[in-house]
Amino acid sequence: MEISAAGRLEVRITASDVGKRVSVRRLSDAGAPGEKFTDTVGVLTSWDDGVLLITKKSGESVRVAEAALVAGKVVPPAPARRRGPAASYEELARVAARAWRPVESERLGEWELRAAAGFTRRANSVLPLGDPGLPLDEALTAVRRWYGARGLPAYVQTATGAAGTQELLCAELERRGWVREVTAEVWTGALAPVADLAEGTGAVLSREADEAWLARYRRKGVSDVALRVLGGGESVWFATVPGADVPAAIGRCAVDGRWASFAAVEVDPAQRRRGLATTVMAALARRALDEGASAACLQVETDNAGARALYAGMGFAAHHAYHHYREPTDSGADR
DSSP states (O other): OOOOOSOOOBBBBOOOGGTTTEEEEEEEETTSSSSEEEEEEEEEEEEETTTEEOOOOTTTEEEEEEEGGGEEEOOHHHHHHHHOOOHHHHHHHHHHHSOOOHHHEETEEEEHHEESTTOSSGGEEEEEEEEOOHHHHHHHHHHHHHHHHTTOOOOEEEEEETTTTHHHHHHHHHHHOEEEEEEEEEEEEEEHHHHTOOOTOEEESSOOOOOHHHHHHHSSSHHHHHHHHHSSSEEEEEEEEEOSOOSSSEEEEETTEEEHHHEEEEEEEGGGSSSSHHHHHHHHHHHHHTOOOOEEEEEETTTOOHHHHHHHTOOOOOEEEEEEEEEEEOTTTTT
């Protein structure tokens, strides 16, 4: 916290600091005996009518009454990660988008509107990397009309927690009634250590998601559109560990320059904790290394404790969080 020369805590932020990363201390229960303090670090996304809104790295919004502020200051961006490959948010967002391609897309300024008949939010959401070329209300109206014409709900994919992420856009969407439905994280790590975790000889690699692979895939009844999304990418590989009736484990990897993007790593529940996920990842990592990749990324939901423990053990670490905001149910909003 900021301390004056006289040793007093000071509030050294104002409404002009909206958009900057700040650290604040506030009374958590003003007036109570033995006053308690709460510290919050995040991006100051608004300061209106005596209330500050701060968006934390996780995407959580914290409301702070101006009257409860004890101290506050602008702080530098979060320090760069000390392990794994260095990467900007925008680079990772573009890599992830190319690894999971929609069947239809259209530009709205620097936003990309993506659709794939509703197969996954990632392939059916706006990727807003830059300026849409319109005021936000008009841009959101255009987005809702575009998805409405395709019989789809409008989603906007945003990110928080790294340099260049979109805390301000998240706050603006929430003000307009857009609802955050899903939060996940993008994790990154070095590729070679993943390849060294197992021999990978138990996995069979293929360029296509065959019937056996799809039998293990958790999304049943996969359509032709879904197959196009699964097979889209610069260089896509599917791994299968054979089983008695259906595969014991599967995985997918899209190689794109220095990046190997992992997805759809799934294991028969009856055969978990036998290293099958590691076998799949190692086999795909070896192939990606052969194609010149050196870095790895994947996406994991925040409540998937098992997957998070697995990937942390492989040397992955969280880079940023991303969120899908769904359009308001009020048909008159943003139109």
